[in-house]
Amino acid sequence: GIQVEQSPPDLILQEGANSTLRCNFSDSVNNLQWFHQNPWGQLINLFYIPSGTKQNGRLSATTVATERYSLLYISSSQTTDSGVYFCAVDNYGQNFVFGPGTRLSVLP
Amino acid sequence: DSGVTQTPKHLITATGQRVTLRCSPRSGDLSVYWYQQSLDQGLQFLIQYYNGEERAKGNILERFSAQQFPDLHSELNLSSLELGDSALYFCASSATGETQYFGPGTRLLVL
Numbered sequence: 001g002i003q004v005e006q007s008p009p010d011l012i013l014q015e016g017a018n019s020t021l022r023c024n025f026s027d028s029v030n031n032l033q034w035f036h037q038n039p040w041g042q043l044i045n046l047f048y049i050p051s052g053t054k055q056n057g058r059l060s061a062t063t064v065a066t067e068r069y070s071l072l073y074i075s076s077s078q079t080t081d082s083g084v085y086f087c088a089v090d091n092y093g094q095n096f097v098f099g100p101g102t103r104l105s106v107l108p
Numbered sequence: 109d110s111g112v113t114q115t116p117k118h119l120i121t122a123t124g125q126r127v128t129l130r131c132s133p134r135s136g137d138l139s140v141y142w143y144q145q146s147l148d149q150g151l152q153f154l155i156q157y158y159n160g161e162e163r164a165k166g167n168i169l170e171r172f173s174a175q176q177f178p179d180l181h182s183e184l185n186l187s188s189l190e191l192g193d194s195a196l197y198f199c200a201s202s203a204t205g206e207t208q209y210f211g212p213g214t215r216l217l218v219l
Contacts, residue, residue, distance in 0.1 A: 031206060033207065033208065035210070041196060041212070041213055041215075042213075043198060043200075043210035043213075044110075044210075045110070045207060045209055045210070048206050048207040088151075095166040096141065096153050096208070098151040098153075100150055101150070
């Protein structure tokens with residue numbers, strides 16, 4: 001089945017810093033989503049982005065489907081951005097597969 | 109708030125027992141998905157239903173079963189529980205098969 005890798009596994013930032021999270025996948029996909037799991041366990045949908053670029057406030061994402069990767073950018077990070085960021089992909093009707101996540105800690 | 113509700117929020121039970129987790133999707137969403145999140149396995153897809161019919165199956169054990177009812181709510185039944193079944197169980201719903209919206213999860217502890 002499709003493999004999903006995320007990097008870095010852990011990231012510690014000072015409040016106000018910018019960061020880039022990466023998701024690599026091993027096969028073509030028709031669905032890619034980024035999620036944020038907050039410290040209380042809630043999974044929050046950030047972007048549906050199988051290709052192209054989207055922006056939502058301080059967050060933006062880019063997926064280059066032909067090169068099988070996606071990037072999540074967080075600018076001017078805040079302590080509330082802390083948590084685990086997951087990339088998940090769907091390989092044309094196969095199961096939705098999650099990456100291992102990037103754990104982000106934003107320090108005040 | 110995603111609009112997806114799950115009950116109960118927490119469940120503590122003993123090995124060998126059976127439990128039922130319930131999920132109500134967002135209004136109008138026909139697809140319901142179940143996921144398991146454990147420390148050693150990460151987030152894993154279990155099963156998907158679409159308008160009452162099973163659509164896709166993932167890493168779901170034979171001891172587990174699910175169904176989606178005519179009012180579109182879904183139940184995940186876990187039987188002969190083992191210690192390793194302790195996990196956070198999520199339900200998600202989708203209208204188009206694209207964006208999935210997750211419920212708050214049910215935290216299951218098997219003692």
